Amino acid sequence: MAGYTRYDYDVLVIGAGGAGLRAAIEASAAGAKVGLICKSLLGKAHTVMAEGGIAAALANVDDRDNWKVHFSDTMRGGQYVNNWRMAELHAKEAPARVRELEAWGAVFDRTPDGRILQRNFGGHRYPRLAHVGDRTGLELIRTLQDHAIHSGATVHMECTIVDLLSDGNGRVIGAFGYERERGRFLLFSAKAVVLATGGIGRAYRITSNSWEGTGDGHALAYRAGADLIDMEFVQFHPTGMVWPPSVQGILVTEGVRGEGGVLRNSNGERFMFGDIPANYRNQTADNEEEGWRYTQGDKTARRPPELLTRDHVARCIVREIKEGRGSPHGGVFLDISWIKAKLPNAEEHIRRKLPSMYHQFKQLADIDITKEPMEIGPTTHYIMGGVHVNAETQMSSVEGLFAAGECASGINGANRLGGNSLSDIVVFGKRAGEYAAIYAKEHTPVEPSEAQIETFSREALAPFDRGGDGEGPYKVMHDLQSTMQDLVGIVRKDSEMREALTRLGELNARAAKVGVAGHREYHMGWHTALDLRNLLTVSEAVARSAIERTESRGGHFRDDFPSQAAEWGKVNVQTSRASDGTMKVSRLPIPEMPAELKQVVEEMK
Amino acid sequence: MPSATFRIWRGVGAEGGFQDYRTDVSEGMVVLDAVHRIQAESAPDLACRWNCKAGKCGSCSAEINGKPRLMCMTRLNQLKLDEPVTVEPMRAFPPIRDLVSDVSWNFRVKMGIKPFAPRKPDAPDGTWRMAQHDIDRVQEFRKCIECFLCQDVCHVIRDHQLTDAFIGPRFLTFAAALEMHPLDTADRIPELRHEHGIGYCNITKCCTNVCPEEIKITDNAIIPLKERTVDRFYDPVTRLLRMFSGKG
Numbered sequence: 001m002a003g004y005t006r007y008d009y010d011v012l013v014i015g016a017g018g019a020g021l022r023a024a025i026e027a028s029a030a031g032a033k034v035g036l037i038c039k040s041l042l043g044k045a046h047t048v049m050a051e052g053g054i055a056a057a058l059a060n061v062d063d064r065d066n067w068k069v070h071f072s073d074t075m076r077g078g079q080y081v082n083n084w085r086m087a088e089l090h091a092k093e094a095p096a097r098v099r100e101l102e103a104w105g106a107v108f109d110r111t112p113d114g115r116i117l118q119r120n121f122g123g124h125r126y127p128r129l130a131h132v133g134d135r136t137g138l139e140l141i142r143t144l145q146d147h148a149i150h151s152g153a154t155v156h157m158e159c160t161i162v163d164l165l166s167d168g169n170g171r172v173i174g175a176f177g178y179e180r181e182r183g184r185f186l187l188f189s190a191k192a193v194v195l196a197t198g199g200i201g202r203a204y205r206i207t208s209n210s211w212e213g214t215g216d217g218h219a220l221a222y223r224a225g226a227d228l229i230d231m232e233f234v235q236f237h238p239t240g241m242v243w244p245p246s247v248q249g250i251l252v253t254e255g256v257r258g259e260g261g262v263l264r265n266s267n268g269e270r271f272m273f274g275d276i277p278a279n280y281r282n283q284t285a286d287n288e289e290e291g292w293r294y295t296q297g298d299k300t301a302r303r304p305p306e307l308l309t310r311d312h313v314a315r316c317i318v319r320e321i322k323e324g325r326g327s328p329h330g331g332v333f334l335d336i337s338w339i340k341a342k343l344p345n346a347e348e349h350i351r352r353k354l355p356s357m358y359h360q361f362k363q364l365a366d367i368d369i370t371k372e373p374m375e376i377g378p379t380t381h382y383i384m385g386g387v388h389v390n391a392e393t394q395m396s397s398v399e400g401l402f403a404a405g406e407c408a409s410g411i412n413g414a415n416r417l418g419g420n421s422l423s424d425i426v427v428f429g430k431r432a433g434e435y436a437a438i439y440a441k442e443h444t445p446v447e448p449s450e451a452q453i454e455t456f457s458r459e460a461l462a463p464f465d466r467g468g469d470g471e472g473p474y475k476v477m478h479d480l481q482s483t484m485q486d487l488v489g490i491v492r493k494d495s496e497m498r499e500a501l502t503r504l505g506e507l508n509a510r511a512a513k514v515g516v517a518g519h520r521e522y523h524m525g526w527h528t529a530l531d532l533r534n535l536l537t538v539s540e541a542v543a544r545s546a547i548e549r550t551e552s553r554g555g556h557f558r559d560d561f562p563s564q565a566a567e568w569g570k571v572n573v574q575t576s577r578a579s580d581g582t583m584k585v586s587r588l589p590i591p592e593m594p595a596e597l598k599q600v601v602e603e604m605k
Numbered sequence: 606m607p608s609a610t611f612r613i614w615r616g617v618g619a620e621g622g623f624q625d626y627r628t629d630v631s632e633g634m635v636v637l638d639a640v641h642r643i644q645a646e647s648a649p650d651l652a653c654r655w656n657c658k659a660g661k662c663g664s665c666s667a668e669i670n671g672k673p674r675l676m677c678m679t680r681l682n683q684l685k686l687d688e689p690v691t692v693e694p695m696r697a698f699p700p701i702r703d704l705v706s707d708v709s710w711n712f713r714v715k716m717g718i719k720p721f722a723p724r725k726p727d728a729p730d731g732t733w734r735m736a737q738h739d740i741d742r743v744q745e746f747r748k749c750i751e752c753f754l755c756q757d758v759c760h761v762i763r764d765h766q767l768t769d770a771f772i773g774p775r776f777l778t779f780a781a782a783l784e785m786h787p788l789d790t791a792d793r794i795p796e797l798r799h800e801h802g803i804g805y806c807n808i809t810k811c812c813t814n815v816c817p818e819e820i821k822i823t824d825n826a827i828i829p830l831k832e833r834t835v836d837r838f839y840d841p842v843t844r845l846l847r848m849f850s851g852k853g
Contacts (some may be wrong), residue, residue, distance in 0.1 A: 049661055102733065105786065
């Protein structure tokens with residue numbers, strides 16, 4: 001059998017974005033011996049792409065803000081199928097996590113009196129997002145990275161995990177993977193494993209996600225027997241670039257709208273004013289002037305409809321395009337340059353507030369956003385669904401297996417508010433690290449079985465055994481992405497999703513025959529062949545969950561069931577692996593919210 | 606559809622050579638798109654690093670027509686397509702395969718720089734106060750995406766291979782961000798002079814010229830650090846003071 005190098009840890013953290021780094025820092029601080037697996041180089045994970053900010057009720061800009069408002073905003077945004085305990089912990093703990101980042105060297109933009117500045121964002125009642133221009137994710141990952149390298153954790157860069165090791169009695173005891181550079185196998189024995197692998201964006205053709213977002217953690221957990229929930233809730237960010245084609249899907253921060261940017265169709269209409277959902281009507285401006293005043297910090301004004309939740313804005317954009325009011329390249333217009341009618345030095349202001357957007361459009365699309373509108377359209381951005389975890393500890397339904405950040409589920413419900421992801425990853429990354437370290441202290445390591453290692457390494461090498469004559473992995477991946485984009489996208493219906501399941505079955509058969517030639521050193525064809533398996537699993541989970549939920553809610557919109565149904569507000573859709581290897585879909589009742597939280601929601605309506 | 610030829614470095618370790626690939630090009634394409642297209646069409650094992658495809662992560666550093674650049678931010682319409690476009694890995698670092706080189710030295714260097722050490726919080730609630738104008742410079746340095754193009758182009762590293770004696774422009778900028786952080790209390794000046802070899806930099810500004818984030822590495826980071834080093838070690842008055850205080 002193929003050889004491998006072995007490492008022994010108390011806690012193994014898989015994924016080195018914000019959640020993984022924060023978990024590694026916490027577990028190390030608790031005295032655990034920690035290994036940190038990084039699919040790319042350290043500091044390149046998808047967290048780096050986050051732009052707008054990190055949501056925390058610091059109340060630096062508006063003193064009416066507090067955890068209760070943040071909690072109820074999060075629940076409202078999630079259409080009340082969130083794990084309310086996670087939403088509560090998140091709202092209460094986010095301010096401490098932000099202050100901690102500052103203590104570790106993060107340099108957030110400042111208020112005039114020298115405190116951390118906060119900005120407006122969709123679905124947040126008050127200016128709540130601590131930020132650094134529009135590169136907050138870079139600040140966050142760099143701060144955590146620079147802190148983590150002195151925490152004692154061992155970092156394994158450019159390493160991909162292919163499967164989790166189990167003890168045969170339902171406990172995860174480590175992981176098996178390969179390092180990309182030389183293609184050699186690595187065996188990690190660990191008393192506890194934390195998944196922090198991010199999202200599944202690469203299951204779609206138009207996405208803001210990098211190649212890494214192949215649902216690894218979701219699929220690893222699923223294969224290890226853990227339950228996934230809410231997989232039907234995929235967030236399509238309303239504003240991705242649409243032109244030129246090579247940049248399609250790249251994110252345009254919601255911060256553009258937070259700074260006063262407006263959406264217009266080809267008739268020049270601000271179409272968002274025409275469709276304000278009832279539960280947001282009290283909080284939303286009904287004229288352009290009031291919306292503008294809100295973005296400029298007027299506390300008496302209500303927010304413009306461009307800052308409604310992402311699911312809603314994305315659907316309105318799709319409607320405009322479908323009904324023939326789109327922009328030349330199949331999007332709509334996002335305009336920040338218009339603010340020169342309102343502000344002196346508007347061009348300078350835009351460049352200072354949105355430097356990387358300015359740079360991105362200038363360099364990639366020859367558009368000067370201080371002078372002309374951008375063309376934008378929805379892009380697959382985030383999955384609310386993921387590993388079902390305990391709110392306090394982040395442990396999954398499998399012993400010894402924890403999950404945090406995007407690959408875990410619960411905090412966001414049916415739709416995530418912008419800015420709640422950066423706070424999610426530090427709040428629950430910390431918790432996962434803390435409780436994984438406790439678990440590791442209370443348990444002894446289990447020796448991995450040679451038979452299991454043998455199976456994993458044989459499966460991992462199978463694409464080489466099949467050789468380069470058959471179909472290559474890239475074509476199968478492209479077809480998978482088109483299937484999901486066309487049939488399980490922003491607007492869904494039963495017949496199309498069933499068609500998607502049929503096609504996924506065919507793609508599974510093709511994926512099982514994919515072959516590659518050559519050597520194992522940095523072989524991206526081989527890597528893609530192995531990532532395919534995970535993408536197929538998560539795509540099936542998304543499609544099956546979406547078929548099950550016969551209503552529309554948050555990120556999940558059904559053309560055949562366009563309205564929300566009260567009974568669906570009482571359950572999460574759960575997917576798990578049945579003993580015969582097929583995917584099982586069930587409904588999991590949401591526990592009753594305690595009276596004090598109900599009262600908070602009521603007060604904030 | 607028009608097409609263009611890409612002359613791409615293929616090889617494992619130090620062994621290798623350029624190979625030509627012809628592929629279709631369309632409006633708005635960047636070099637990374639062409640590399641991906643070639644990968645999908647004719648070279649599935651072609652190795653390259655990339656992540657964000659938007660100039661934010663600093664993974665896809667390479668040398669394009671001999672210049673250190675990000676592949677994702679180099680538009681094809683900025684290049685002459687009637688002759689082959691050469692794409693090769695960063696040459697200052699040991700080659701691994703094709704466009705991927707071994708940049709691990711950079712991560713080891715960072716470990717050797719004293720971490721951030723803040724002063725006591727300013728307010729009873731454990732928070733600090735900083736004015737925006739006091740952090741503008743630090744924020745400029747913190748824009749760095751760690752693409753290591755500045756390290757690649759620096760002759761001290763590239764030509765003289767002084768990787769044991771010199772930390773390079775990226776980490777001088779990193780040290781400058783810490784030294785100029787209003788809350789930081791650590792002193793990195795002695796190491797900068799000795800172990801980190803700031804004296805090797807002779808301010809040719811090659812690093813500044815290739816920085817995709819347009820950080821003024823030489824003017825804003827390295828020269829002020831050099832001045833601090835000079836003030837500490839060569840200024841006669843401070844030398845005298847140091848003799849009496851016994852520090853240094």
